[in-house]
Amino acid sequence: MASTTDAAPPGAASLGTRPEAPPAPDDPASLKVVPARHYARWAAALAVIVLVAQFVHGLANNPVWEWGVFRDYVLSETIVQAVWVTLQLTAYATVLGFLLGTVLAFMRLSRSPVLQTVAWTYIWIFRSIPMIVQLVFWFNLSALYERLGFGIPFGPVFWSVDSNSVIGTMGAAIIGLTLHQAAYAAEIVRGGVISVDHGQLEAAAALGIPRLRQIRRIVLPQAMRAILPTAGNEIIGLLKGTSVVYVMSIGELFYQVQVIYGRTGRVIPLLLVATAWYVVLTSLLSVAQYYVERRYARGANRTPPPTPFQRARRFVRTLRAAAAQRNQPVVPLKTTGPLGDSR
Amino acid sequence: MSQVMVDVHGVHKSFGPLEVLRGVDLRVRAGEVTVILGPSGSGKSTLLRTINHLEKVNRGWISIDGELIGYRRAGGKLHELKEKDVLKQRTHIGFVFQNFNLFPHLTVLENLIEAPVSALRRPRKEAEETARRLLDRVGLTDKADAYPRQLSGGQQQRVAIARALALEPKVLLFDEPTSALDPELVGEVLDVIKDLAGTGTTMIVVTHEIGFAREVADTVVFMDGGVVVEQGPPAAVLDDPHHERTRAFLSKVL
Numbered sequence: 001m002a003s004t005t006d007a008a009p010p011g012a013a014s015l016g017t018r019p020e021a022p023p024a025p026d027d028p029a030s031l032k033v034v035p036a037r038h039y040a041r042w043a044a045a046l047a048v049i050v051l052v053a054q055f056v057h058g059l060a061n062n063p064v065w066e067w068g069v070f071r072d073y074v075l076s077e078t079i080v081q082a083v084w085v086t087l088q089l090t091a092y093a094t095v096l097g098f099l100l101g102t103v104l105a106f107m108r109l110s111r112s113p114v115l116q117t118v119a120w121t122y123i124w125i126f127r128s129i130p131m132i133v134q135l136v137f138w139f140n141l142s143a144l145y146e147r148l149g150f151g152i153p154f155g156p157v158f159w160s161v162d163s164n165s166v167i168g169t170m171g172a173a174i175i176g177l178t179l180h181q182a183a184y185a186a187e188i189v190r191g192g193v194i195s196v197d198h199g200q201l202e203a204a205a206a207l208g209i210p211r212l213r214q215i216r217r218i219v220l221p222q223a224m225r226a227i228l229p230t231a232g233n234e235i236i237g238l239l240k241g242t243s244v245v246y247v248m249s250i251g252e253l254f255y256q257v258q259v260i261y262g263r264t265g266r267v268i269p270l271l272l273v274a275t276a277w278y279v280v281l282t283s284l285l286s287v288a289q290y291y292v293e294r295r296y297a298r299g300a301n302r303t304p305p306p307t308p309f310q311r312a313r314r315f316v317r318t319l320r321a322a323a324a325q326r327n328q329p330v331v332p333l334k335t336t337g338p339l340g341d342s343r
Numbered sequence: 344m345s346q347v348m349v350d351v352h353g354v355h356k357s358f359g360p361l362e363v364l365r366g367v368d369l370r371v372r373a374g375e376v377t378v379i380l381g382p383s384g385s386g387k388s389t390l391l392r393t394i395n396h397l398e399k400v401n402r403g404w405i406s407i408d409g410e411l412i413g414y415r416r417a418g419g420k421l422h423e424l425k426e427k428d429v430l431k432q433r434t435h436i437g438f439v440f441q442n443f444n445l446f447p448h449l450t451v452l453e454n455l456i457e458a459p460v461s462a463l464r465r466p467r468k469e470a471e472e473t474a475r476r477l478l479d480r481v482g483l484t485d486k487a488d489a490y491p492r493q494l495s496g497g498q499q500q501r502v503a504i505a506r507a508l509a510l511e512p513k514v515l516l517f518d519e520p521t522s523a524l525d526p527e528l529v530g531e532v533l534d535v536i537k538d539l540a541g542t543g544t545t546m547i548v549v550t551h552e553i554g555f556a557r558e559v560a561d562t563v564v565f566m567d568g569g570v571v572v573e574q575g576p577p578a579a580v581l582d583d584p585h586h587e588r589t590r591a592f593l594s595k596v597l
Contacts (some may be wrong), residue, residue, distance in 0.1 A: 127501040203444035207507075
């Protein structure tokens, strides 16, 4: 094909004229390829599509869902406020839980047997108590400790207050969720820390980097790679888990939904309201997790894979380019898939 | 070339029942290159790791530039130093690992400035200037913003050497710096070390590269079974060894 390798201007070569010698009849490269036919796979796909269509049809047409009621409530002030409470509970318990959890994790990893034992015991106890039981305990804190104060351990107390006045219901819920979360977070963080190559700590020690800085700058960022997927699970679990604080009559999403359907009797559409919000919130968390994980993967891959957003943009760009090409007369064809040259 | 920089005195070290070092004595003068040879399990790496106190010794002592490592002498007793003070001592002792141990989540430049900024409290800008100069010296000027995993093994080890140099240490310790490298990458790392030797850096190099020892070392030390079997100028130890064990080892590796 000497004619096309010449420096012909684009469009000069005409398609279709390929003056090649007829191939030998026994050359497999010249034969037509018949793709394999997967009949069973096609039948299964069809069956699943019918089932899904049936389900969606039911969702849309079964009057019990009462989509009108759903629409009335899903963005109502009461519900939005309840969502806000749910978010607050999740945020406080996540931040405080992981802070306390990190401290506990390093206590367990410390060389002091006392710290190790205390941390181990904490984790053992708080993983053993169901969250709902613990929450009710904290709800009844004032029965347990009427007053809270500062003083010398086992000695005189200098300052104290009524425990109900400092720790309201919301406070009790946050404490309960935090203490529960910390036990799990401790194990997640510890798992991440021990997954970091020992040579990293040795290198940091050999360079004389101060101990706290070693943890903050060398160990934790690398541990994050192992921590994040499990932590993402935990935070999503916690978001949904906040629904159990309805036992303390806190106006979070699930409690509020129950109050409304207790009043109106519209159980199903209001459960749908709660479902929709939980799905939206966990989806947002999953997206956030993706980007945080990506950030902590710096240096782990030679070339980080593009984000879905970047991939979509690149896809649109190639489509546009293809369209532009189609409008031009004729161009020597260069076949790369839509993502073929994306690196 | 007279002052003793590293003084290892009667060092013993055991891991449980296994006695790895059984009374090692070693003196390295300032500006000299000492190469430690020996079969695996002879205690070479452990000795190197005791010098910067990555391993605590069971008996004996080590001093660098007249300062005891890991201990403080007061009132006829040796007081064990706190980790903070040991870390400070280590900033005078550069250590290059067999597996590089670069920080993979930091860029090459960040790897180089981490210790000067955090341990020596150097201003960031000054540390960066030093770092770039060092990268220039190891031939990696254009890799400052790369991540370690984007580099070849030889390039990573050269970064690791630059990282150790960034603290301007009194002595540089190399623990088999070319053992994890593909054969064709060994040369570029040895060239950097040779270059350093030419500038009068005090170095102790544990290696299996006999040719390198012959060319660069002022003193070759042969270790076996946790003791120094013999030491001397390369010509003496490598070409005319006195001990049967040295001869046996050399006949296997040459």
